[in-house]
Amino acid sequence: MPSNVDTARSVTFTAETASDRAAALIDGIPVSLTEYRCPICGGTFTGYADLKSHYATAHEGAAAPVVAVLTLNGRNCEVLIEPHWTLKRTLQFRLGLTGAKHMCDKGVCGSCTVIMDGRAVLSCQMLAVECEGRDIETIEGIAANPKWRPLIDAYCRWDAMQCGYCTTGFLVSAKALLDKNPNPTEQECREALAGNICICGTYPRHAQAILEAAARLV
């Protein structure tokens, strides 16, 4: 069985264990690259120069991946990125972070929301190579930060989730709201989350959760 696949048997998800696992995902991202994998043929190389050389000979005319340094949840990490890859795709397939979800891929639904330089943005609409030098915060980073435990708690207490697929997008938008406005009104909560779509109909519970969290965060 591949080594990076966890097994779920008899797992109890508490606030603490979930936070710890989110932190472990962040900690597990290597700071620097030690292997350079050709995305076309799967060949692996120990240096970037070798990969570029391989491209020149084996995949002439194809745009080679670039090495970028992303600042993710407060840490810098080297990532091998194909120039046309979105941040969403990079988070999942290069960094192992799946809190930002694959959904509409058109910037409509908000499921892939992350915070970049303090603003909620749609990672399916951001080219990863353009994110270098920007502060990127994902749901894993929010969950791993004890400061935001009241927001996570409130989302769980109020069932601001049903199937759970879109939930993280809402939560990241909520955190971005609270960063700017620690005491929002219900209407401000609704407006801040207007870009997130939930087909399970959880809408009213998000404002309830955010308002409860805001009271506890102060």
Place this chain on the structure above:
Amino acid sequence: MADIAGVNGQREHFRVVGQRNLPGKLSYAIAAGIAKFGNDYALPDMLHAKFLRSPYANARVVSVDTTRARALPGVADIVTWLDEDIARISSHGESFGPGARPWLDNIADQEGAEVAVIVVAEDEDICDEALRLLDVEWEVLPHVVDLFRGRSPDAYVIRPQVRDTPTFGAPGMGGPPNPPKRGNVAYSNVISGDAEAGFREAAHIIEYDLYTPAFAAHLPNPSGSVAWWFDDPYCSEGGQSLRIEGAVRERMAIAMMYGLPPEKTVQEGLFMGGKYCDWGLRKSQEITPLLAKRAGRPVRCVNTREDMFDFIMKQRYVHMKVGFDDAGMITAVEDDSIADGGVWGSSSFGNVGDLTQGPYNTLKCKNVTQRMEIVDSNRGKMYVSGQHCPFNWDSITMAIHLIAEKLGRDPIDIARLNLHGPTSQDDINPVPSFEACVEAGKKLMDWNWHPAGTKKLPDGRMHGVSFRYQMCPRHSFSSYNCKLELRNGVVHMPTQGPLFGVFAVECNAMVVAEELGLNYDDIQIDFDYRETFTPVGGGSDGTTASAWAMKECANILKRQILEAAIEYANDPPMPGFGHGFGPPPPPPGPFAGLTPDDLDIVEGRVVLKSDHSQGAPFRHATPKNIFATYSGRPPLALWVTGQMGKQLDTMNTAYCEVAVDTETGEVEILRFGVVADPGKVMRPISLESQIDQVMYFSQGCQLLEDFVYDEKTGVKLNNNMIDYKKPGMLDVPRVDREFLETRAGNAAYGSNGISHSLANTHLAIIAIYNAIGVWVDPPATPDKVLKALGVI
């Protein structure tokens, strides 16, 4: 109150059941972003797969030359419908579609259909490029996306190879055999009583049309799977085991598809996303094991969100004729429908199935003729869906409002007059749950019905209201195999994953805690795919019916714990002996010489009934590991007895209040109201959420949503989340809810399933009629409202 079979059915006091703000057992994983859904899995050395998808609404692949695609660097495999590996597999997922069909063939019967070829490559971009490099010879065929054109005698027959009539439900019951299929049209007729005689009795006859547009999938997340094969140390005989994630709860279907024993089919993921009655497996969820076996590497195949617009709730045209007397009592109903049969393999659950599950069974009137034409189309596929019943329901909701309008009466009074009693269609007594719901509903809504087009709001907009009833049915599709274990003083509840968007496991845990005198957090949920218990017989079924079975199991465990506590007290281990290498055994409780009837369990302790201060915690009361099992389901489920609608114990009512701007055509739903009696509320917040979901869904399909096809090409024009509008946070109206607990259901503590019975297609449409006095077909967009008003 119903006499509920089983232990503690009449429990009066609740400590845990009914509590608010108890987090779901997986909620923290979801909120923290560590929950892995099928399409989240990314493995080292993983390949990606994509299907060739049809650009045509109806076409046949004559031939494919894969030479150029195979030569593309990064392509690992290409499989066609002619490959022996493909020919050997067949689907075992939930499907009631007619006719055997190869798992993959060269027929493309809707735009976007998976057809003929699968490519496997190092990444999705290479898959896309390889698909572009296929040299495909298409034979483009005429299509049917307009049901009226499809049913005309000279229409092109799109499925000459499938001539059977959809059979789910009970067509032909009480009447002559259904006519044979003609052209694209199959027939299903259900006749009861004598409608002609009923019309002769009628003082008034009304006729009207009711249209339900096609609307799209309820699946929030794109379907897909990741599979790989591995050497399994726990099951080493007979080759490798399969691990598949993303095939939702269909591990057994996958095992059957690939001829594997269940123990060699591993599915550990706990999250499958929403599966609101869309139980079909997409091909992307089934094919990865084969591709992974061929490649010797993990393979991922995931639909795009656009691909998910292959699912439709079926379009339907209904012409209704209803006779009634001067008091408003219905004497006869004729329902002539033209329904979308969808593509080959669609479930008939959502059209023919309605004929025996519809609203007419709730009426005193037994003279009902239902004639349905089911038209084969190239519009989309209907997977097995329990959404059928609520949608058909509004044919009678409209009748009630039209009768009220004609007689100048309140529609609630017309509904009350026509609703039969609790036990049968011959029962003339009131239904207590209905009476309680409408009494509360009138207060909730400040109900003051007015004739159509007669009330103007201070801001100049026209005001409209509507009302609707439905039943909270006695669920239970299947038996539930429950197991509980007391291990080291802790109660464990093993259950399968993955879970979807209901909190059924949580309700089960609440019931166990209630019965064992524990708290919700005391129940340890052990998720294990190998377990047999799974509370997923549908949302309400899994919540209420499974909880009934689990309640029985909890009481069996309770009895065993009490017996074990007495046994331990009667025969304690000798000091210093009998405990092997472990710690010394705990001292027993003060239970020597007692019987189980002398004891109880309170707050995690076995205690004397006569003195709760005398007792011992579980861990001290018995050192044993104790298993309790129970298999069964609550009695008298309406799906089993065939009495759906003919017995009425718990009901629900919904209300809608709209404002219509006659200058702009804009409709605002001022509020929905819901008064529902689910018998007993198990977990209030998830019930509220379930109701919000169906009301927003109902809003969407009445004001916003409609699948649009290009008639000329048959191509879908709005199959993405930009052009297909679902309600968002700022779109949804207020939903005022009130719950009643008559305890009249058959499941745990007298609960019943509310399911999606409040989902509707015409509650807002009727309110719009009440506002402006003209009918607007859904979705009631501003242009259609203005057109109906004659403004444009």
